[in-house]
Amino acid sequence: MPRKFVSILLLLAFFLHADYLEKGFLNPPNEAKPQAWWHWMNCNITKEGIKADLEAMAKIGVGGITILDIGEGIPEGNVPTASPEWFDMVQYTLEVAESLGLEVNLHNCPGWSSSGGPWVTKENAMKKVTYASTDIEGGKHVVAKIPMPPVTMDFYHEIALLAFPKREATATLIPGFQGKALYPGNIDLKRGPNPPPEALVNPDAIINISKYMDADGILKWDAPAGNWTILRLGYTLIGRYNHPCTRFGRGLECDKMSKKGVKAAWDGQMGIVVKNAGKLSGKTLKGSLIDSYEVGPQNWTDTFAEDFKRLRGYAIDPYLPVLAGYYVKSQDVSERFLDDFRRTIADLFSECYAEYFNKLCKEANLEFLSEPYGGPFDDLLQGRTADIPMGEFWGVSTSAGNAAFAGNIAQVYGRKIAGTESFTAAPASGRWQSHPAAHKIQGDKVFSHGVNRYIFHSYAHQPWTRNSPGMTMGQWGFHFNRHNTLWDNYSGWLAYIARSQFLLQQGRAVCDALYVAQQKAPCGENYSPGMPQGYRANCIDSRSFIESTTVKNGRIYLPHGMNYRILVVTKTEEATPQLLQKVLDLAKDGATILLGPKTRNAFGLENYPQSDQDIQKLVSQIWGDMDGKNITSRNIGKGRVFFGVNPQAILDKDKVIPDFSYTTPGKSSPSILFLHKYDDKGNDWYFVSNQQKYAVEATLKFRITGKVPEIWSAESGKIAPAAAFKANDDSIEVPYNFKQSESIFVMFRNKATDKNKPAATAFEWTAKSTKGEGQANSLTIDKALYKAIDGAGQKDVTKLLQDMVTKQATLTLVASNEVLGGDPAYLHLKTLDINYTYNGKKFFVSISENATVDLPTGSSTIQPFQVERKPDGSLKVVAWQNGTLNVVSPAGSSPVVFDKVPEPIQLEGPWNVSFPQGLGAPNYAQFPKLASYTESKIDGIKYFSGTSTYMIEFDFPADQLGKPVMLDLGRVQVMARVNLNGEDCGLLWLPPYSTIVTDKLKAGKNELKIQVTNRWVNRIIGDDFLPQDADWNGVRLANWPQWFLDGKPSPTGRIAFTTWKHWSKNDSLLEAGLIGPVLVRIGQAK
Template identity: 30%
Template sequence: MFKKLIILFSFLFCISVTANAQLKAIKTGFLSPPDKYKPGVYWYFMDGNMSAETITKDLESMKKAGIGNLIFLEVNVGVPSGPVEFLSPQWSELFVHAEKEARRLGIEITLGIGPGWTGSGGPWVKGKQSMQHLVASEVVVTAGDKKKIVLPVPPPKKPFFGEGGLTPEFKKEWLEYYEDVAVLAFPLTEQAKPIADFEEKALFYRAPYSSGVVRSYLAPPSIANDDKAIAKNKILDLTTKMQPDGTLSWAPPAGKWKVMRFVSRNNGAITRPAPVPGLGFESDKFDTTALNAHLNAYVGNLLKKIGKIEKATPGGLKRLHMDSWEMGAQNWTGTFRKEFMKRRGYDPLKYYPVYEGNIVGSLAESERFLWDLRQTSQELVLENHARHVKAYAKKHNMSLSIEPYDMNPTADLELGGVADVPMAEFWSKGFGFNSTYSVIEATSVAHVIGSSLVPAEAFTAQDNEGWKQHPASMKNQGDWAFAAGINRFVYHTFQNQFLPDSLKPGATMGPYGVHWDRSQTWWPMVSAYHSYVTRCQYVLQQGRTVADVLYLTPEGSPHVFVPPSSAIVGDTIGDRRGYNFDGCSPGQLMKATVKNNRIEFPGGGSYRLLVLPIYEAMTPELLAKIGSLVKQGATIVGNPPLRSPSLVGYPDCDNRVTQLGKLIWGAAKVPANTVQYKYGLGTVIWGEGFSAKPDHLYPAYDLTAGILKDKGIAEDFTANGDLRYTHRTGDGWDIYFVSNKTNKPVNTVAQFRSVKGAPEFWDAITGKVKSVSEFTADKGISSVSIQLDAYESVFVVFAKENTAKPSGTNASVSAQTLQTLSGPWDVSFDTKWGGPAHTVFETLTDWSKNADEGIKYYSGTAVYQKKFDLSAAVQGPLYLDLGDVKNMARVTLNGKDLGIVWTAPWHVDIASAVREKNNELKIEVINLWPNRLIGDEKKPYDGIVNDKWPDWLLNGKSRTSGRYTFTSTNQYNANSPLLLSGLTGPVKLIQYINNK
């Protein structure tokens, strides 16, 4: 017994030592994170406007500013074409140059798998290897009619984005290409009404969910029968009786007959918005032969020139990328019938009329066929497109990232689950679409599959964003994204600045993007913000995310996972409530097991509850898997399905679903009250309340939360409603990211579901770590006093090695003003941008209100200088508080650089540099571009006209308009409102006092 105890204590000691070492390593990394944790950018090139010089300048500016990775894409958005033709030898040499320079600088490159941003296509893709639809024409014939039967070639469906993107050459090919598939005939009788929304259900069209015009999911297949449906046994296959010219050699039997000619047509999807030489059809997403041809033409062509990619070498090409799916849907390929039979077990031929909305057999049967059609299409996209690209990337020592949302004809979570790196997108709040649901999707996928990296195309913008955004304005939304699970920002967009450096703001991607490039006014100071982001991203990639609830999505496609709105507080950037959650696809659930009554995945995701969708249909295979999880000890919330959605095994499949439901739930009829039924080692919780008033397919949050509370599981985090959070955990430690989501200071007590030791505060802005004694710990909950300034954030770290003794939770800190630096300031502006070389501000005022137009319309850096003496001796830390700053500032005191201030609290510690007398203070302040752009609108226009650069630029002449700025897009006029600018203070010396 004694020997066993020694072994046990040794084991526990080893665990403790390992946990302490792990946290120590995390703390070291927090202070100075490795480069791979830096944020990234979308690096856009505009249709041949590029040079080796500007490529190097861009990359070196990224390195200096703290950018560690990028996505390389060439597009054509609102800029005249340049001299370097896409994929020409010169273009390829420049790409090789960019890759080598990125390798030199340690910047990782991710390459989109096609020109433009939408997918995988180009001018090399011909009709036979393009995305296809099965379309039909029809004629009515009568027995005894001697007229020759000629079946017309059916036209293609209109492209989702219209015909405008098709060049005359591609429009001609789109209209001419077709291949015959089948000819079917059936008696013409009084037909049932066509299937509702058949063009969506048959995957002719799939609108973007971000647009708000498409549902997140399709209703389960109907159970209705129809006696006016086409009888399947009366459908005749006349395929071999049609001549190539459409003449049908067939005499119909008695009565009238409808004859349908089915052909495959291109779906009209074209690379967008690709450079002109890269325009072409999108390749077939169901066919590996077509995909290989495309990859060889584009990626393979570049890989030959780059040479072997070394995994261990930092920087350079490291990943391929599938961006947001914007090429519509397809429902056909040359081998589709064969693939369908292999996967579904029956021949789809006589159901082809259903593609056009006809009802075959019955409405229920036809909709089940359409479900099977979509399921087969999804499987082909996953296997022959996404997984094939992933295998191709792996073969070349690369990984694959996917943005699995919008217009996607599969279920988003299923497509995202293929990626090595699932990726999201979010737009700047107020400047475009709301695609924040993609954040929930990508983070869910990552947590389930165990990907530690969850990037997001970040702060995408349009709608007159016009250089208004800056680090401080983005702080709150950025912290929301961190709390939602994102741990790498890839800013949209860093436009390659191919224009001369004197022309700023320079080139843009039309009106899109948040202008995250070296022509920004504040770019020389952005490294301070990037340091904050890098520290946050480093910590948020450690351990695993804690989430209690797992929402299962229905089977089938297309599908967007949208959690219950009641599980989130707020609108566009809503925050998780006290029990965090993820979504899970059926394909992912098939890999789950149960350990200690928790549903666990091979990647490390672990959940206390599985919540079923309020959806009547489920395949027997998925239901059997759910039953096995319950039997192993899982807790399942929701009512049993009623039938299968598929024709596979029909009607026996429905009986299997019913029987399994009775076995797992213990009864068939849903009880009026909530019932907890034991099945094996687990529990099924069900009742009418779990189907009443579905909240985006799921029970309301309070029902689920009530179950966890009844189990004695407290919420993971609670506060007064002003704070948001996320929680990462590892051996012996818990780390919470907490941020103030208000523009006012918050002083509160927050409850954390961790007692692994005393808390520490880690400040990602300064990199400082502070022990905390203002807390209590009881019954698994630590209550901690937290005081945060406007939009401020902090990591709260619990670890066994932290041994501070709790002293309660009523402490607070207040700022005490020791001295206000009033009186005149010497201020210098840059004359190159229209400001005075030197002036005096008697008081700190807003530049835009100044009578001097050189100051009123100034954009850029101004230097404020003042001398001062300390009014009294000071002990301990002393801070210079800048008051109101628009929009960033660097403080230098007595020649010592004290750092950059970009967010609240707007202060710097000056104790190391201050002296009693003759202090020399310098504050460099940077505002935004809009004021100078607005001022220039009062001068003659000398920019792009009729998609052509101005003559003075092309010929290297001097400008005569008097304008200071130049940009490739105009987002202001002379009457646009000016923005508050400069240092308006008050500037004070302060100390912080502990209030007990």
């Protein structure tokens, strides 16, 4: 082949690969799309519903589902869990999903926690130590019936029968030993006061007399002289069941420290599904999930004694009395044994549950999805074998839950995808209230923590194609399903998510520090002392730290390429010699290490007491003469160690600026979050999120040099060069005016050259004074109650909220106990209900505890100007109001005056509005002016839920054609699709509800149609004024009404039908529809 042709092919291959980010962003693959948990509710499953559900999800941009078969308070159907009919439904799902290109995952057992079912026998179930004791007098041949320890479910096996000299009557037991030994209950690892000598059991005096007791518990033993305590230890069942599941799927939870037990749980459901799937296993059937761990600890398994010796290096027998609360030898020895005991449990959970479950998945060509927290384990060790580590967060609130935990696991252990159970809703924040705009800020926060796959909670399987809003997941979830009024309009939000998730799934995260978790289990992450703002860090489990970290060019490396400037090892009060030896080796190899307190003794009892001597030798080699005050650093080999300082001090010493920082004008301090990714092709990109529901003007500073920035908008799908930027010696600054709730990707993929130098480095806008024009907005809080949803208590916070209203007539707050001055009902779910008046109109909003409210709701702010950088490098500026834009460049400042922006054209009305049939509203109505549906005197409109179409004709001046024009819808509740003169202008799902319509206008008469969709809430409230059409047990549907089973309409005229009573006629309506004002804004371009 000619050399020239080879060179052309290589060059073409380079550019094709370099463009992979752009191609994937513009057309995200299925892997990048969000997924959903698909809950099959209490045996109510139909093939008709399966097909309709999957087709609906594929249509709007869902990439896959996870089936969870649960009960949760729904009337029972006729497809029993794990029956032949049920497995047939799973197989049918796979076949339909294959035709649609959807991925299917399956929870490993019925319920959402954890791994069990009717097929798990007692021998394979979770086990715990049980014990009983009695005292005997020695110096003779003893024949005695030894008390049987407490037994659960008639299952019991012996561990050992021990005898030791009886302690004094006043001798104490180890405080909190039940928790320290991981019996079911609370865990408190604090040590008590030193016990008196008479409380100690001498390990050399313990005699194993198991062989002298027969199967009936009769002891026949020649007891030495003295008084003896006889301790009988065995193991029994914990008696935990998988939940919440149907009565057909309920069974014992498997033994998590036994591969045999885990295999039994797998075989009962997943094994059958995999066998039935055949060639679809690994293709359409993609994975198996272990969801929330909610079944408590276990502290024994059949092989525990052997496993303990294998893992800890010494026999457990002399220390068994500690499991019954006795001090053996000393307090220190007893507590260190308990540390080893819990560490062994954590290691076995990892080895036999997580690692072995992953092996079973791999044998079936499946991925392992896991929420590895909440149990008696080392969370990071438990999660490191997950192919898709997961966390969870609950909406609608300001919290990202433990998204950072899932993101950390994916980054540290080299996983491409980090998922979260997403926007999980309790009744107060769910019940059809939420919508994409309400989720946006919280979801972006989750992205900034490293998560790159939303898995929505929840899509409840809809077995029927009639009767909406239909099936619920009991009281839970935000009702993400095809019977939600918002369903078709979710596509805009999902497109944004897919674009974002594609970029977030590529490359590696940039993190400056790697922290090491403690060795004492149960344990999670350790980020002490914390990193300063603008830097990121990861945390690794202690075993992986010892096994896999290396040093190269002064940076700490993990096997898959993640690397760090600083290693932080601060949980060092107790440590194994292996851990400290690793720290010493890394320091010698050139690492920079921040240390915690000097280690006082070895962790556990392996090789004790020699281990303590080894520790002190290593302490001397590592800490040396550092005291953390006068001497805080020293060199070891090629590296450095620090003690008594924080990460900021080391970063400052090394002149490492934040990876990301920002400034905003004025005294406000809005929150802007980030995540930095990079690849091996020289591309860097930052996800940057405005966490405010208002516009923010900011200068963004990135720790990047020698490149030019681009703005990639996942919301619109547009890519454009940054209109302005400034290159510094150590960073690049990009000015950006964020819309409310907006997020962007700032991409650095092209090297800086003379041809792509910035035309501007900053913009400064000064609005023309409008003093005396119009009137100021007004916001009045009429009534505000912070109350328990079950009526257990309430607090009037009207005055408190009135005092929080700003001069700009806005109010933003978090509905928390702290903000609202106390808890009116401890441990009860609460809402903040606000009745308010805005510009003379009455409104109501209800938000859940810890969620954020912004008043007025549904409002938006149009930015005064927009700047684009044209291909030739020059700037195009469009102003939407009169003012002056000062363009700052290396050559100086240049003011650009805009003084010919006309007043917007307000489309006041009348508006012709059409409604769909069958939803209670008239086919047609005319609105003299725009207002919430809830202000209508016609009940069918007042309580309407669904999509209506607003129509109006307006004249546009011929002399304004060709100028930039924006259609601004004002306030919308909650989504809108615009059509102008027969042309689609897009779906507006996020404030500000505006769209550019320049090329769709014509001189003279224009026809505008706006489809507006609101939520189910108002229709459900309105229906409650009608007679009941079903029987209820409180808020639960008691049974399927006959009219529903017969496929007939409600006999009482109700429109909505659902399985959970979330709303009543006593609740306030939510504002709905197009509220406006609708403005045609004509801009001035220069």
